[in-house]
Amino acid sequence: MSLSLANPKFRVAICGAGIGGLALAVTLGKFADQDIHIDLYEAHDTITTTGAGITIPSRTSEVLKELGMYEEISRVSTKPPSFSHVPKFRRSNISQGGFEWFQQILTLMSSNMHRQHLMDTLKQYLPSSCSLHFNKRLTRYDKQLSGSLILHFADDSTSTTDVLIGADGVHSSVRKTIFETLDRDVVDPSKIRHYTDPSWTGTLVYRTVFPAKKLSDLDPNNVALKDFVIFCGMGKHVVSYPVSQGTLINVVAFVTDGEKAGTPFEGCWVSSVSHEEVQEPYQDFEPAVKNLLKCSENPSRWALHVVNELPLFASDRVALMGDACHAMTPYFGAGAGQAIEDAFVLGRLLSHPLTTLDSVPAALKAYQDVRLPFSQFVARESARTGRMYDFDMSSTANVQEELEIQKEKILAQWEWEGKDSPITEWLEAERKLQDSIGVRDDCAR
Ligand SMILES: Cc1cc2nc3c(=O)[nH]c(=O)nc-3n(C[C@H](O)[C@H](O)[C@H](O)COP(=O)(O)OP(=O)(O)OC[C@H]3O[C@@H](n4cnc5c(N)ncnc54)[C@H](O)[C@@H]3O)c2cc1C
Numbered sequence: 001m002s003l004s005l006a007n008p009k010f011r012v013a014i015c016g017a018g019i020g021g022l023a024l025a026v027t028l029g030k031f032a033d034q035d036i037h038i039d040l041y042e043a044h045d046t047i048t049t050t051g052a053g054i055t056i057p058s059r060t061s062e063v064l065k066e067l068g069m070y071e072e073i074s075r076v077s078t079k080p081p082s083f084s085h086v087p088k089f090r091r092s093n094i095s096q097g098g099f100e101w102f103q104q105i106l107t108l109m110s111s112n113m114h115r116q117h118l119m120d121t122l123k124q125y126l127p128s129s130c131s132l133h134f135n136k137r138l139t140r141y142d143k144q145l146s147g148s149l150i151l152h153f154a155d156d157s158t159s160t161t162d163v164l165i166g167a168d169g170v171h172s173s174v175r176k177t178i179f180e181t182l183d184r185d186v187v188d189p190s191k192i193r194h195y196t197d198p199s200w201t202g203t204l205v206y207r208t209v210f211p212a213k214k215l216s217d218l219d220p221n222n223v224a225l226k227d228f229v230i231f232c233g234m235g236k237h238v239v240s241y242p243v244s245q246g247t248l249i250n251v252v253a254f255v256t257d258g259e260k261a262g263t264p265f266e267g268c269w270v271s272s273v274s275h276e277e278v279q280e281p282y283q284d285f286e287p288a289v290k291n292l293l294k295c296s297e298n299p300s301r302w303a304l305h306v307v308n309e310l311p312l313f314a315s316d317r318v319a320l321m322g323d324a325c326h327a328m329t330p331y332f333g334a335g336a337g338q339a340i341e342d343a344f345v346l347g348r349l350l351s352h353p354l355t356t357l358d359s360v361p362a363a364l365k366a367y368q369d370v371r372l373p374f375s376q377f378v379a380r381e382s383a384r385t386g387r388m389y390d391f392d393m394s395s396t397a398n399v400q401e402e403l404e405i406q407k408e409k410i411l412a413q414w415e416w417e418g419k420d421s422p423i424t425e426w427l428e429a430e431r432k433l434q435d436s437i438g439v440r441d442d443c444a445r
Helices: 019-031 058-066 070-076 115-124 173-181 189-196 212-218 275-282 287-294 335-351 360-389 399-418 422-437
Strands: 010-015 036-041 053-056 088-091 099-103 111-114 130-133 138-143 149-153 158-161 163-166 199-211 229-233 236-243 248-256 270-272 300-306 318-320
Touching: 010 019, 010 149, 010 158, 019 036, 019 115, 019 130, 019 335, 036 158, 053 058, 053 115, 053 335, 058 070, 058 335, 058 399, 058 422, 070 111, 070 115, 088 399, 099 399, 111 115, 111 236, 138 173, 149 163, 163 173, 173 189, 173 318, 199 212, 199 275, 212 248, 212 287, 236 275, 236 287, 248 275, 248 287, 248 360, 275 287, 318 360, 335 360, 335 422, 360 399, 360 422
Parallel strands: 010 036, 010 163, 036 130, 088 229, 163 318
Antiparallel strands: 053 111, 088 099, 138 149, 149 158, 199 248, 199 300, 229 236, 236 248, 270 300
């Protein structure tokens, strides 16, 4: 897909065609009305994704509605009434049989879907103003005196752009270049590696997806067949929910050694593992979990890395979005949603009639001012929530009382989903852009 626009306002290069990069191209296509030429550079030879199920929080659905793709997404997602989405928390580290701890009554409904379906839908909505370039792994960029940017790729080719957006995930080359080339009075040199290098959380994540029939044949009454379940235990928990209209079960199992957080992870970050390795940590868990894990197909193990809190998301005509600037723990199922929300705010700002090549830095600053605090808040609270799911309940004198306290804390953690909305954030960012350019009508203040 490639179209040369006669007189684009400017050229935007998006590095990375993951959920975030695609959502940005779609937003620019919808709101820039062919004013912006988009080059989307992807390291792989196709638009693809690893992993299976994905949760889209209800606040992110507002963005999908604005982008006109909500109906399409709804068709491939699973949500009430097709299965009870109310997450059921179980105390599961009791080998003879756990029990339901509590149900989380949600006032805001998220949707669950297969990750590939989300990617395929975003791909369908890519605008004709977007040129896709595969096998283009960005290694670094240089700034020219004119302000434009030279992109360098692993195949030794180069390209030029006016604006660069790093949507290149947790290992982001754009993030690395930003922090390695920032003035030393902006960033403390001793902290550069802290910002450029991903950090291991001490958690290993086992992921698998398999036909629901396999589990119903083995254990017809398994709670995971119909429900969204979080099986909790000490230092580990398992999340399971049906996807693809209930025909598949998505399982994500976490094992955490808190003392290893922040230490280097030795070995491959993502690898295929044996069925035995997936089952081994959960020997002290209830039979429902053991049966669930027995059904694993092609299980993989991920060493869970995050991006440390960054002091900035934008510098001059370069910005970061999605996992490139806030890769977070997945306990809220919010990483992709936050990437989509970044894309929406950033895309609308770049498409704004006030944004010209000269005012791009002001637009990127408005994006940063709105999105940095919120996405970092979600990342911090997500990590805290994961620690609550791994609570050592068996060590307390009064287990019932402790469970009750912990339940209330977990419920409070989820209130973030109702905080503001990405649409409000976009309006706030627009006000900031207007203020910085000095065009805001005093009556509107
Ligand atoms: C176990 C687990 C479960 C999760 N579950 C959920 C969930 O339920 N809900 C949710 O919202 N989030 C979830 N997440 C998080 C979510 O997957 C990420 O936050 C999301 O995929 C981020 O999207 P992104 O586009 O920013 O980055 P990515 O998805 O990482 O995409 C980056 C893209 O950039 C490309 N790329 C990388 N480097 C370069 C380069 N140098 N040059 C060019 N291209 C490059 C990559 O090939 C890729 O296509 C989960 C994460 C994990 C680990």
